Amino acid sequence: MINQPRNSEQLDEELVSRVQQGDKAAFDFLVIKYQHKIIQLVNRYVKDPSEAQDVAQEAFIKAYRALGDFRGEAAFYTWLYRIAINTAKNYLISRTRRHSDYQLDIQEVETMGNAPQLQGMDTPEQLLLNEEIMTTLNKAIEDLPEEMRIAFKLREFEGSSYEEIALAMGCPIGTIRSRLFRAREAIDKQLTPLLE
């Protein structure tokens, strides 16, 4: 889950070092790079997309404050991941204390990250919209030309690198790069009417 290619880790190391030397803009880059992953991770615990964004924001701010202590013994994302999980757990505990008549213990909080995420879609409208998006998404993938669909599935479901996909499909890396981009564009175009 926390596997990061070497390229990505080197970039993080440089950005962290820049932040530690006082370059605050470098932290913006780290936020842009990891905002999706962190929001999605937090949402697994919080199960409310709107709350998840607030908790993720808090996690990033905590990470910024703690960056002085970050020694690079672990990869930056691994470190950030732990901060995000702890922030989400603390949020859940405080939310339970505020709103619930039962106490949520730490073991319950630990298991929440593994529960199905659809629980976060708490209104019928949200559930319906999500279902519609997922149907459109799956149809958009099936509508892709075969070579694009195979490349896309190898990348998204198998986690294959461009080099591995190129080898599997017997074509240059540049072609794979282009196929993946065009696949994403085609899917995004089909989703746009639902999202705007």
Added chain:
Amino acid sequence: MSDDLNLKISQFMDNELEHTDALQLLTSLNTQPELQHKLNRYAAISHALKSQVYLEVKTGFSENIAQHIQQEPVPDLEQPVSFKQTYHWLALAVSLAIIAFVVEQSFNSQLFIPTATMQMAQNWLPEHSDLNKQISLYLQEHSSDADAHHEADVKPYAKVTAYNQK
């Protein structure tokens, strides 16, 4: 928005963009919200395929954090202390402690126990010689230890100074 930039966003999402290109793209993403929106859409699609939940990052998410960070002080970077440095300081401290102990011991045994010196002298010199008696007498009269106990046969300092004249 150029296809070239969108292609780079797609590559960046897959961690397949070279270091310099990634830094350039991050700079563009930081200043162009529409590019960030594109990245958010690609990321949401990717995540939805794995989790069955479509979750897009709110517009302004990173800007809010950036504004917050501007009010924060720069993270206080604690200087890492390497094991080697710690070891050097420890070795120096131990050496100083040993030297201090040895010096103190030698002072105590040789300078500040005159009775011990006196006894040593008595043991080493022949018992009945005149010189022995004279030295023994001299040492007794100069012993601060003996002075402190007001022993009966201790001679006052004036008598000792007269010793040479005799």
